[in-house]
Amino acid sequence: GESVGLHLPTLSVQEGDNSIINCAYSNSASDYFIWYKQESGKGPQFIIDIRSNMDKRQGQRVTVLLNKTVKHLSLQIAATQPGDSAVYFCAENKGGGADGLTFGKGTHLIIQP
Amino acid sequence: NAGVTQTPKFQVLKTGQSMTLQCAQDMNHEYMSWYRQDPGMGLRLIHYSVGAGITDQGEVPNGYNVSRSTTEDFPLRLLSAAPSQTSVYFCASSYLGREKLFFGSGTQLSVL
Numbered sequence: 001g002e003s004v005g006l007h008l009p010t011l012s013v014q015e016g017d018n019s020i021i022n023c024a025y026s027n028s029a030s031d032y033f034i035w036y037k038q039e040s041g042k043g044p045q046f047i048i049d050i051r052s053n054m055d056k057r058q059g060q061r062v063t064v065l066l067n068k069t070v071k072h073l074s075l076q077i078a079a080t081q082p083g084d085s086a087v088y089f090c091a092e093n094k095g096g097g098a099d100g101l102t103f104g105k106g107t108h109l110i111i112q113p
Numbered sequence: 114n115a116g117v118t119q120t121p122k123f124q125v126l127k128t129g130q131s132m133t134l135q136c137a138q139d140m141n142h143e144y145m146s147w148y149r150q151d152p153g154m155g156l157r158l159i160h161y162s163v164g165a166g167i168t169d170q171g172e173v174p175n176g177y178n179v180s181r182s183t184t185e186d187f188p189l190r191l192l193s194a195a196p197s198q199t200s201v202y203f204c205a206s207s208y209l210g211r212e213k214l215f216f217g218s219g220t221q222l223s224v225l
Binding site: 009032034036041042043044045046049089091093094098099100101102103104105106 | 117144146148153154155156157158161163171203210211212213214215216217218219
């Protein structure tokens with residue numbers, strides 16, 4: 001079946017560096033993508049989203065890039081801080097007006113001091 | 114601003130017992146859903162509802178029942194708990210089901 005996946009289960013970065021978390025999707029009909037952050041023992045928290053008619057969207061210290069040609073989504077976190085340590089999930093909708101989001105398996109971002 | 118509230122936070126059951134996980138939201142969202150999260154599996158959709166009186170199955174519905182009598186509440190019922198249902202359960206809601214979901218803090222369930 002179609003699914004959203006992430007390239008790396010764990011990503012380790014130095015504090016202050018930029019982090020890039022990648023995600024591949026396979027559903028060409030998806031027209032909405034979203035990134036969540038999940039800290040240990042908590043529910044997923046919204047970070048940023050993007051529609052398929054956009055290539056890039058920026059938030060506070062975060063940028064999401066969408067490459068529809070290769071079905072690739074990335075989350076960039078600038079100047080990574082200890083509080084950024086968490087599991088990051090990408091998700092896509094099913095397109096065509098259908099309800100529901102499909103989630104990837106997640107990338108654990110580890111911040112090295 | 115409460116958002117999505119789940120109870121209980123932790124629960125231990127014996128095989129064969131039944132229970133209901135509660136979920137309530139105060140954002141007047143039409144769409145509500147239940148996910149389970151297992152190590153290495155990400156979030157998998159159990160059941161969802163697009164409005165009061167309407168429910169549908171997700172990816173992993175077996176062993177679970179839901180109902181939606183009000184816009185605010187969406188309880189998840191385990192009919193006869195099995196060890197395979199040991200997981201963390203999240204309730205989520207949104208205005209439009211195909212866009213941003215707001216999650217509760219989760220219920221950690223262990224079935225012995």
